[in-house]
Every structure is written in structure tokens, then in C-alpha cells.
Amino acid sequence: MSRKEQLQQEREKLIEEKGVICFENVSMEFPQNNFPAVNDISLNIKKGEFVFVVGDNGSGKSTMLKLILRELKPTEGDVYVMGQKTSKLRHGKIPKFRRNIGFVFQDFRLLPERNVFDNVAFAQRIVEAEPAEIRKNVPEVLTQVGLAGKYKARIDQLSGGEQQRVAIARALVNKPAILLADEPTGNLDPNSAWEIVQLLEEINREHGTTVIVVTHNREIVDAFQKRVVTMRRGVIVSDVEGGEYHNEG
Amino acid sequence: MKVRTLFYTIRQGFANLFRNKWYSLASVATIAACLFLLGIFYCIVANFESIVIKAEEGVSVTVFFHNEYDKCDDHTEAQLGDEARVAQIGDLIRARSEVSEAIYISDDEAWATFAAEYYGDSYAEGFLENPLAGEYSYEIYLSDVSKQGDLVDWLNSIPEIRKVNFSEMTADTLSGANLLIAYVSMGIIIVLLAVSAFLIHNTVSMGISVRATEINIMKYVGATDFFVRAPFLLEGILIGLVGACIPLIVIYNLYNYALSYIVNRFAILSNFLNFLSVHEIFRILTPLSLLLGMGIGFIGSFTTVRKHLHV
Numbered sequence: 001m002s003r004k005e006q007l008q009q010e011r012e013k014l015i016e017e018k019g020v021i022c023f024e025n026v027s028m029e030f031p032q033n034n035f036p037a038v039n040d041i042s043l044n045i046k047k048g049e050f051v052f053v054v055g056d057n058g059s060g061k062s063t064m065l066k067l068i069l070r071e072l073k074p075t076e077g078d079v080y081v082m083g084q085k086t087s088k089l090r091h092g093k094i095p096k097f098r099r100n101i102g103f104v105f106q107d108f109r110l111l112p113e114r115n116v117f118d119n120v121a122f123a124q125r126i127v128e129a130e131p132a133e134i135r136k137n138v139p140e141v142l143t144q145v146g147l148a149g150k151y152k153a154r155i156d157q158l159s160g161g162e163q164q165r166v167a168i169a170r171a172l173v174n175k176p177a178i179l180l181a182d183e184p185t186g187n188l189d190p191n192s193a194w195e196i197v198q199l200l201e202e203i204n205r206e207h208g209t210t211v212i213v214v215t216h217n218r219e220i221v222d223a224f225q226k227r228v229v230t231m232r233r234g235v236i237v238s239d240v241e242g243g244e245y246h247n248e249g
Numbered sequence: 250m251k252v253r254t255l256f257y258t259i260r261q262g263f264a265n266l267f268r269n270k271w272y273s274l275a276s277v278a279t280i281a282a283c284l285f286l287l288g289i290f291y292c293i294v295a296n297f298e299s300i301v302i303k304a305e306e307g308v309s310v311t312v313f314f315h316n317e318y319d320k321c322d323d324h325t326e327a328q329l330g331d332e333a334r335v336a337q338i339g340d341l342i343r344a345r346s347e348v349s350e351a352i353y354i355s356d357d358e359a360w361a362t363f364a365a366e367y368y369g370d371s372y373a374e375g376f377l378e379n380p381l382a383g384e385y386s387y388e389i390y391l392s393d394v395s396k397q398g399d400l401v402d403w404l405n406s407i408p409e410i411r412k413v414n415f416s417e418m419t420a421d422t423l424s425g426a427n428l429l430i431a432y433v434s435m436g437i438i439i440v441l442l443a444v445s446a447f448l449i450h451n452t453v454s455m456g457i458s459v460r461a462t463e464i465n466i467m468k469y470v471g472a473t474d475f476f477v478r479a480p481f482l483l484e485g486i487l488i489g490l491v492g493a494c495i496p497l498i499v500i501y502n503l504y505n506y507a508l509s510y511i512v513n514r515f516a517i518l519s520n521f522l523n524f525l526s527v528h529e530i531f532r533i534l535t536p537l538s539l540l541l542g543m544g545i546g547f548i549g550s551f552t553t554v555r556k557h558l559h560v
Contacts, residue, residue, distance in 0.1 A: 069469070092473075099471035109466050113268055126472040128254050174470070 011083030018080050019044040020178060020210050021068055026077035028063050028234075037063040039234040040077070047177070048208040050201060052221045054245055055231035061214045064231070065180050068212075069101060070094055082177060099127055102171030102209075106183035108163045110155045110170075116142065117151040120169045127174055141169045145199060161192030168199060172209075179203065181213045185220065193217060197224065218245040254476070262483030265460075272455065273488060280492025280545060283445035284538050287438065288500040291534055294434045296525050301426050303523050305394040306349070308423065311414040312342075312404050316383030334409060335385045342389055345403070347396035352388045356381050395424035442541075450549055457481065457553045464557040474558050481550045489546025493538040497531075504530060 001009075018024075023043040029036040038060040045051055053061050066072040067079050070086040079086045082100050089097055110119050117138055124134045142148050145165040155163060164184060171179055181200060185193030197213065197220050204211040215221060221228055221244065228243035229236055266273045314335055335353075342351045354362075360381040391397055397420040404413045457464075467477045505527050511518060 095468075095471045095473045095476075097471075098469065103469045109462050111463055111466070122466070123470045125254075125257055126467055126470045126476060128251050131253070170466075170470070 014080060014083035015047065018083075019046040019049075020082055021045040021212070022078075022080040023064075023067070024078045024080070026067065026074045026079055028060075028067060028072060029075045036075075036234050038067070038074075038231075041231075041234070041236050042077075043229065043236060043239065045210060045212065047210055048204070050204045050211045050224075050226045051213070052224070052226055052228045053212060053214045053231065054216065054221055054228060058233075059231040060234040061231055062182060063234075065103075065182055065212070065214060068178070068180060069103065070097060099174055100177050102168075102174070102176035102179040104164070104167050104171050104179070104181040104184045106186040108160075108167045108187070110163055110166055112155045114155070115151070116147060116153050116155070116158070116166050119155065119166055120173050123170045123173050129174075137173050138169075141173045144172070144203075145169045159192070160188050161195060164188060164192070164196050165199065168196070168203075172203065176209065178210045178212070181211070183214055183216065185215060185217050190219075193220065201226075221245040258476070258479040259483060261480035262487065265480055265484045266487055269460070273484075275455075276488045276546075276549075277492045277495070279448045280445065280489055280542055281495040283441060283448065283545075284493050284542055285496035285499060287441050287445075287541070288496050288534055288538060289503075290434070290437055290441070291537070292500065292504055292530055294430060295530060295533070298427070298430050299525050300522055301423055301430065305423050305427075306390060308391060308394050308397070308416070308419055310389045310391070310397065310400060310404070311386055312389065312410050313384065313386045313412040313414075314338075314409050315411045316385070318383050332385070338407060338409060339387055342387060342404075345400065347391050347393045347400055348389055349392035350390040352390075354386045354388060356384045359384050359386060391420075394420045395427070397424075445545055446549070450553065454553050457550075457557065461557055464554070468558065477558060478551070478554050481554045482547055485546035485548075485550030486543045487546070489542035489544070490539065491542075492546070493542025497535060497538050500534070501527060501531065 021043070022045070023041050026038060026041050027036050028038045041060075041064070053064060055061050063072065067074060067086070068081055070079075070081070070089055073087050081097070084097060086097075111122065114122065120138045120141060121134050124137060129137070139148065139151065142151055145168050147162060147165050147169065150158065150162065155166070158166065164187075168179075168181075168184075179200070184196055184200070188196060197215075197217075200211050200213060201224060203209050225242045227239070227241050228245065230238040230240075230245075339351055339353055342348055356379055360379045363381065364376070389400070391400065397415060397417070401413050401415055404410055464477055508524055508527065511524065
């Protein structure tokens with residue numbers, strides 16, 4: 001067995017044991033702050049799970065996402081993503097690691113000078129996909145998010161909900177195992193917000209993609225009855241399967 | 250990197266130029282302005298240096314040898330060198346690094362020149378014998394006028410040499426001028442480059458901050474640092490290249506015009522001031538400007554993009 005195959009086997013074993021995402025007594029302190037952004041948190045997320053992460057501003061939700069993306073390294077404890085200990089990843093290995101993770105921002109972060117197709121294809125070009133693959137994958141994923149007819153449209157011709165769909169398509173086109181969404185409904189009207197979370201749920205259900213949604217939207221969290229992780233001041237105060245938006249800490 | 254990605258990077262580099270045309274124009278203008286000043290300054294300095302070098306080439310040291318007819322009473326028999334010894338000393342002089350040329354002047358040649366200059370041909374015919382018999386000399390031209398003092402000291406230490414003629418003031422003035430040019434040009438070039446780097450850094454920073462989102466997305470999607478950086482570097486190099494070509498074209502025309510104006514209007518100047526031709530100037534200025542332009546563009550982009558890569 002080659003070294004690569006051996007590593008892959010070890011990772012699969014770790015995913016089985018710890019889940020696709022695992023926080024083990026993780027703390028993250030910023031030198032400019034007096035208290036840790038996350039404080040001794042432990043969490044396991046299994047393959048194919050849909051998890052809401054809720055909490056007030058400054059509760060550590062975004063830090064948690066940054067730790068998953070290896071934008072930050074924990075000051076204490078270990079973070080495992082897809083069986084890889086993120087603190088052990090060298091800078092040069094981070095791009096390949098991130099290709100397993102799709103990321104959706106609150107403010108969409110689309111490229112306004114490119115059309116819908118090019119915004120999605122942009123993610124494929126970055127991973128050096130074959131042109132034929134791009135021509136096949138981009139329409140497919142645009143169909144999946146309900147924008148098949150708008151691939152030529154300019155970004156400023158789309159509604160907020162449609163822009164977020166483009167962002168989701170861009171996050172999905174490289175077929176990531178994990179999809180992170182940081183306040184994906186924060187800039188949307190209630191109807192669009194509802195549709196976007198439904199879309200994320202559909203992706204999770206149909207493709208088995210692990211989805212983590214950071215949100216403040218109580219209605220949506222309560223309605224979807226998924227696993228809810230509630231954070232307060234850097235600590236996980238509750239982690240409930242089929243739960244509701246937790247108000248107490 | 251795949252060839253396809255290379256082409257994509259090149260396409261993006263060019264596309265970025267047009268996508269951000271105001272930023273590109275501002276950057277090109279900044280580089281062009283800086284390199285224009287540098288080019289003008291180079292033209293002035295190069296011409297000044299060439300004039301000084303020409304003047305240096307005219308500075309000579311003349312040495313005379315002891316001979317039995319000279320009026321020097323204290324020379325010994327041993328100091329009277331024969332022609333072979335004079336030739337040998339000539340070789341020693343030529344072997345010195347600061348000497349560019351040493352012309353041997355025999356007593357007959359010396360008399361021919363002297364007689365023609367001071368008496369005219371007819372009067373000189375009255376001399377049956379050469380009054381300068383035995384007066385061998387060398388006219389020595391220097392490649393480095395600042396070392397004239399060392400050469401004179403060395404010449405004076407040779408027993409056969411009776412007299413060394415030289416102008417200390419000319420040599421000092423010229424070598425001083427040379428040193429001044431070197432210091433002033435170094436100072437001005439450093440200041441110009443520092444100003445260029447500062448202006449270009451600001452312009453590139455402004456341009457890139459507009460595109461921080463694009464870099465940010467690329468990093469989140471899993472782009473390597475090289476993939477993110479390459480189009481920006483190419484864009485920086487292209488901006489530098491265009492920014493270098495503009496002042497080169499302007500200076501080429503301006504220099505040609507100035508040269509013909511000076512030659513036509515102040516013809517007397519060209520008798521003793523040798524201006525460099527436009528080709529001589531551009532042989533150095535073209536590669537210098539292109540390299541500086543591309544280098545500034547490359548470094549400006551490299552350092553500015555680096556700040557945005559830590560995502």
C-alpha cells in the first residue's frame with residue numbers, strides 16, 4: 001500500500017471515529033482581547049449532518065467557522081476536518097484542503113463584473129478543472145439552485161435571493177464534502193431566506209453534503225428541527241438534535 | 250501548473266488591466282512620470298560625464314630625461330639613460346593601470362614641433378644641429394585622472410627622469426567633478442526610486458483593495474498563492490512596461506530635438522562640448538527604464554498582494 005493510500009485510510013478511520021468535523025477542547029484567543037473567542041469547546045459533526053450554529057454577536061460562531069477553514073489555528077486543543085488535523089497543515093497545503101469545503105457568505109461576495117456563469121465557473125478554474133468539466137458542471141449546479149435560465153445574467157440584474165443562490169452554486173460546483181454558510185440569510189427578505197435554507201437542506205438531503213449554517217434567524221431554526229448548537233461567550237451552551245433556537249445561557 | 254492555467258493567468262492579467270482601467274492608467278502615469286524624470290536626469294548626467302571624460306582624456310603628463318646637454322648640474326653618469334633604457338621606462342609607464350597611452354617623442358620630433366611652432370620653417374633652417382639633442386620625452390595620457398598624483402610620484406622616483414610636467418589643478422578639478430557627478434546622481438536616483446516606489450505602492454494598494462473581495466473568494470475556494478498572485482504580477486509587469494515605454498518615446502524625441510537645437514543655435518558649444526548621440530543614450534536608457542518599470546510593477550504588485558493572501 002502506498003503512503004498516500006495509507007494516509008487516506010487513516011483519514012477515513014478518523015472521520016468514522018470523530019466525524020467530518022471535530023473540535024477537541026479547542027480554545028482560540030486573540031492577543032487584543034481579554035477573553036477567548038472560543039473557550040474549551042468540543043464538538044463532533046458527522047458526515048451528512050445539517051447543523052445550525054446560533055448565538056449572539058461575539059459568541060464565537062464565526063471564529064468556529066474560521067477554525068474549520070484553517071483561517072485560524074487554535075491556541076489550544078485540536079480541530080479535525082475530513083480526518084486532517086488542521087494545526088498540522090502547512091501553508092502550501094491549505095488550498096487543497098479548502099477544496100473540500102464550500103463557503104457561503106452573508107454578503108454573497110460575487111464578482112460584479114462577471115455574469116452568473118463566470119462567477120460559478122471561477123471556482124472551477126481555480127481548481128484547474130478541465131474546460132469540458134466546467135461546461136458540464138456549471139449548468140448542472142445552476143439548475144440545482146434554480147438559476148438555469150439566468151446563466152448569462154449580470155449580477156446586478158439579480159435579486160438578493162438569486163445572488164445568494166449564485167454564491168451557493170459557486171460553493172457547490174467543486175462538490176465539497178462540507179458546506180459552511182455564515183449568516184446566509186442575513187441580507188435577505190423572509191421569503192428568500194426561507195428558500196435559501198430550504199435549498200441548503202435539499203443539498204444536504206440529496207447529496208449527503210455536511211451543512212453548517214450560522215444564523216440569527218430564530219424562525220428558520222425552529223421550523224427546520226435540525227441539530228442546533230448554541231454558543232455564548234465562546235462556549236457551547238447547548239447542542240440539541242431537532243432542537244430550537246436556544247435563548248438561555 | 251497546467252498550460253491551460255498559465256493561459257488563464259495571462260488572460261486574467263490582461264483582462265485585469267482593462268477591467269480596472271482607471272487604476273491601470275493611474276499606475277502607468279505614476280511609473281511614466283517617475284521614469285521620465287529619471288530618464289531626463291540620466292541624459293543630463295551621461296552627457297556631463299562624457300564631457301568630463303573627454304576633458305580627462307586631454308590631460309597629459311610629460312616626462313623629460315636627463316641628458317648630457319641639459320642644464321642640470323647634479324645628475325650623475327648613471328642617470329643618463331640611453332635610448333634602450335628610455336624605451337624600457339616607456340614600457341613600464343604603459344604597463345601602469347592609470348595610463349591609457351604614452352607617446353614617445355624623440356629629440357628630432359621635439360625640435361621639429363618646437364621649431365615650426367616658434368620660429369617658422371625658414372628661421373629654423375638656420376640651426377645646423379638639433380638644439381634639443383638628447384631631449385627624449387613621453388607624453389602620457391591617463392585613463393583615470395584622479396591617480397595623476399600617484400603616477401607623478403612614481404615618475405619622480407625614476408632616477409633617469411629629470412622633469413615631470415603636469416597640471417595638478419586640472420586633474421583635481423576633473424576628478425572632483427567626476428566624484429560630484431557620482432554622488433549627485435546616486436543621491437537623485439535613490440530619491441527618485443524611493444518616491445516611485447512609494448507612489449506605485451499607494452497606487453497598487455488602491456487598485457488591489459478594490460479587488461480584495463476577489464482575492465478573498467479565491468483563497469476561500471482553494472486557490473494557491475501563486476494562482477492568486479500571478480495575474481496581479483503580470484498586470485504589474487505590463488503596467489511597468491507601458492509606463493516605461495511612454496517616457497522612452499517622449500525622451501527620444503525630446504533629446505533629438507534638444508540636440509539639434511543646441512547644435513544649430515549654439516554651434517560654438519559643439520566645438521568643445523561633445524554631446525552623446527541619441528543612440529548612445531538609449532543603448533543604456535532603454536534596458537534601464539524597461540527593467541526598472543517592470544521591476545517596480547512586479548515588486549509593487551508582489552508586496553501589495555501578499556498582504557491579502559493571509560486568509
